[in-house]
Amino acid sequence: MKSGRDAAGARGEGPRRRGLCVLCVLCGLPAAGKSTFARALSHRLRQERGWAVGVVAYDDVMPDVFPQEASARPLPSQWKLLRQELLKYLEYFLVAVINGCQMCAPPNRTEAMWEDFTTCLKHQGLLSSAAREGQSGYLLTETVVSGPLILILDDNFYYQSMRYEVYQLARKYSLGFCQLFLDCSLETCLQRNGQRPRALPAETIHAMGRKVEEPHPGKNAWEHNSLTIRGSAGPSETSPEVTDLLLTALENPVKHVEDDAEQKETDRFICSTNVLHQADQMLRRVVSQTMKEAKDEQVLPCSLKLLAEDLNKLKAEFLEDLRQGNRKYLCSPQTMDTADVLSFFHYEKESIVRKYFSKQRSDF
Structure with missing residues (x-):
């Protein structure tokens, strides 16, 4: 099998990948069903479309950075810094995809989170398990360089500003961008959360419910590629709408230079x-x-x-x-x-x- 660099070079995939990659923000309250939805959507897109799909669940990448004791819960300012650091990891991966080269490790990084991030991509067949001997970078797999790539970012993203940071990353590299908002009732989220082994405090979900800012395509032009999924509908029930949204994002990457308006x-x-x-x-x-x-x-x-x-x-x-x-x-x-x-x-x-x-x- 050719390395990511060789495969990209053979096909001239580098710059062309700018129009073949989508950042899909999956947002909603805790226990709204986002992770289940993301896994099912990833499986369907791989099977039906043959696309390369990666799900980056923030809860899976960041939790081991801090001790597990309740008294050691990170401050909101610490979470914000970690979110920004994770976006930087995503940027390093995207640069490798766009240029068809190895993914380098950022010089300043949180080792535990970087390890979880690369492991996440390896498990989904986006990175090879190891680089060649003597190389510090990570090789892309054939799957990544041979067709469209959909990156699903799974988090609450309850503020518009959180999602806008992802949009800025898409605009920086002329990538596709879209949003999926799972609109699940507060009562259902609280019930599901209570059944989890590591449940969040109910007040945390109540507070987030008061603060959540749904996508507003009519008000914000950058949110025009958005889809709200009501209730407990899964990918199978919403497959035509979700596929249309992703195709629109693929075919209409965000322009690097925006118009004045x-x-x-x-x-x-x-x-x-x-x-x-x-x-x-x-x-x-x-x-x-x-x-x-x-x-x-x-x-x-x-x-x-x-x-x-x-x-x-x-x-x-x-x-x-x-x-x-x-x-x-x-x-x-x-x-x-x-x-x-x-x-x-x-x-x-x-x-x-x-x-x-x-x-x-x-x-x-």
Whole structure:
């Protein structure tokens, strides 16, 4: 059998692969059935279409990076860094596929996660089990270089910004991009989760259900290749629609250079995401400082608890309003300065603080 490099060179597969690769984002709540759906879809595409298919389940690649004790659960900021690192691994693989060469290991990597990532690709027949003696890279298999490649990314992807990072990767290399959203009821997800050996806390799923941002093709041009699958429908029931979506993505790779209209939308999306992130960080600091001053004022413990609940509720409502542009003085996140956000929050915080602090605290 020829190596990935030899096979690609013989066919001239390198640059042509840009139009023969799709990044398919599979998103939905925990226990919505994504992993089962992904496995069945991968099997069907291999059998019926003869395509090379790889399923990258984030839960399978990242969990061994941290100790298993509940007390050692990673912080959200740590998960974000790991997600970005995993995207970098995917990019290294895609570069090898596009150029028909070996996949090199990133110089800066988390060894446990890199090992799980390469093992995932080997088990699905996308990488050879070992490179030649004396080589540090990983060889592509004949399957990868001989036809279309579908990479299914299996994760919750409940924020648009998470999915947009994958879209940016597709745009960088002119690849196909699409989204499959499994819309399963919260009750069903909670029931299935409760039957798992390592179940998530129910509150985690409730919180994610409140935050989930479904694909919005009518609003975001970059999400136009999206399909929502309702209830517990599997790949067999939705096969024509899913296949059509993947074929559309294959035949219409994302353009590396976008037109002005889409670039402006992209800029607005990035601006909105940045402002929301900055606002969240600022409001957290304000709440923390307010609670510190409440303790200095010797506010009773029972009142401290109520104050914290009121401030956190205000912060959550404020960020959601900012995200949706609901309040009349927050016309849209795109036109909002972070200083204005902080000023408006301080203004509304006043009415809450007055209930707990003495009237002499005029500085609040």
